[in-house]
Amino acid sequence: MVETLFALLVVLGMLAVGSYAVAVIDGAAGAVLGRTAHSNVFLLPIYQCASFWLVPANTTEAPDAWAWRLAPVLYLTFAAMGLALVPWSPSFIPVDLTTGIVLWGALEPLATVAIFLHGWSANSHFPLLGAYRYVSLGLSYILVSMFVLIGVSLPAESLQISAVVESQRELWNVIRQPLGLPLFLIVGLGISFWGPLNFADSSDLAEGTSSESSGRAKLLWQFGRAAMLVAFSAIGASAFLGGWLGPVLPGPAWVILKTLFILVLLLVLGRLLPRLSPDRFLTLAWVLLLPLAFVDLVWAGVEALP
Amino acid sequence: MMGGKPYGRAMAMTADDLRDGLQLDPLSFSVGPFWPVLPPGFSAHVTLHGDVIAEIQVTSIPYPVALPAIFRQALEKPVPIAELELARACYHLRQLSHALWVNGLESASLTVLQRIHALQPGDSLAGLRTWLRRVGFFFSAGAEKGVLGRDQAEKIGGPAARAAGIAQDTRQDDPQYQRLGFQVIYGHGSNCRARWQQWLDEAEQALSLAARAREQAVCTSDCDRVETPRGVMGRGGSPSDATFVLQELLPGLEWSEAIATIASLDLAAVSDYAEEGV
Amino acid sequence: MTFVDLTFFVCAAIAIYAGWRVFRTDSMVRASFFLLISFIAVGIIMLLLAAVYLGVALFFMMAVEMMVMALFMMMFMMNPAGLNPMNMVHQEKVAMGIGIAAFVALSGVAVFGDFPSRPVPDGLDPVVSLGKELLGNSMLVFESAGVTLLATMIGVVAMTSHRGRFGEANEGSVPPGLEPGGDPAGKPQENDQKQQGHHHHH
Structure with missing residues (x-):
């Protein structure tokens, strides 16, 4: 009982601290790359939260009110479920499913449903366009992600995330399967629609799926996106960078360091790169990324042969 | 139903x-x-x-855009080329920063806006150009789309026409500009990428012209016509609105490409009033 | 009542309620996602039955499936945004009869059937045993089904592709007539009176 409660606290803490870290790192990256930091990078996210909190909620004509309110909650919940799968050390894993990798693979399509609902339920054209766009791209993200994740579970001979970490004791997957992490990072940017792959909530759609929401609903949505990015980084750190494995420091410290590394990489990439047109990215995803994911899988299979 | x-x-x-x-x-x-x-x-x-x-x-149609006062003054009396060209560079860079923002390069867009405030004649934009090329801005949404026909480009005028390969610029007829070694810059392709590059090229050229003009304290000599960043403005009339081009240009484009195309074109008419000083 | 029992009853109730809502709601998108909720509740019940892989697989299979279904219905059917009310059922009397009969029959089997009591042996790893089954004795069946499905998918994509081997796929194509040899269907009618009867719900 105490252990369950502690695990719950860790996941909730990770949600809060992780999202705050995303905001701070993103703000710092922006300041370095040319945005004037009007105030302290560490305080700015808190001010922004407060302003979102105080702004009155918007509504549209005849929205699907239930779905519109629930979609951000669902998205955040999926991010939290992803974070619960992250193993911190051999002895402390909040949720140690034998099919952890598959559950993570299931969270991605479920997140797609939540993103679609968020755009669709507002009953307005820009959110609907953002939702359509996301779904048309989401399928390619999911496929790439699944092949890459099957790749990491091959050497582990298990679908358990802790077993995947343990299988990297001699060689991290980032070296053993060099295509895996880059593909996984692209999927990560896609699923949390961040930076160059922000097609669902992009500026050319007036913030797409969230263009009609404001106030606390929008705060929750942004919170969910940041949390999803953290969950992605943490799973990526476990699947490719050896999770808790590392010298000197205790396991959880390594998990945090590696997660932060991926997070910084994703956020800086997000700030640096311009948005492609969705059409062109879709072609790229099916013509280049998916075959690369196949290559990764074959590579992993050949490498895993005894 | x-x-x-x-x-x-x-x-x-x-x-x-x-x-x-x-x-x-x-x-x-x-x-x-x-x-x-x-x-x-x-x-x-x-x-x-x-x-x-x-x-x-x-x-x-969009509201007429107010140009910096110097462009209207150029129709009344000879004005210092240095000041005129600096205003032109600022105008083009402001357009470019908007295009950057639309294509998701928020940080780069803000950097460009900050540069505008401290822009000096003779500044080099090579660093900005390299940066934009490295991050792939010239391959972002809409880069190869929004291709203007020759008629459309002529109707819009200004940098959009020159990006379509029409080497027309009133400045080449001005002996003072010829003294400064002015050469018309024109691009090819007539797509969004060509127009983004045209803004950058013309802004860079304007800055180097401004530096040379300031050294020699050159003023314009032609008071009948002036090449504004939006096109030719004469005593008779100023560039008129060309928004209706979009009705032919945009169908068939994907949404983000269409938005990038709109952001790559400066279609508003020029207002009869000058921009008020800040 | 244990935690497992409680979860089972809650999930079973959600599955049935959401399943019922599929037929009561007035939008294709809502119907798809109610069906998804129903399936997820069933997936959780499968997790309770120690079918870990199948339960989780149900989540992602159904999430993708319902998403695609909702999208295609919006693209191809009337009421595309799905937010305006529409009648979702047809031939409901027959369907209700069949549904009730099937429910009674299956419930009868569940309640009156004589199921063997064989507790799962200790140390059984369901994921490993499922993998051994799929890639062991049943490999031929599963692989041939898989390859057939893949071939079907590639074939369908090739057939519906815009760029055909002999030029544009839709060149010169007309919709089939409503009666054999009749005018192509779906052409706008010039005579307004002929339009009556077009306003049926679906």
């Missing part, structure tokens, strides 16, 4: 698709005039097939 506006909301009805004859749902709605991505005052009625623009009808 399909189509119409039940509950006051546009509802789609299947119709022939632009691309493959598969009957999908067109969605009609209005955009503008308060959306910061579009030019101020511009509004249009859009019909989309999925993500592709099937039809666009301009319902309100």
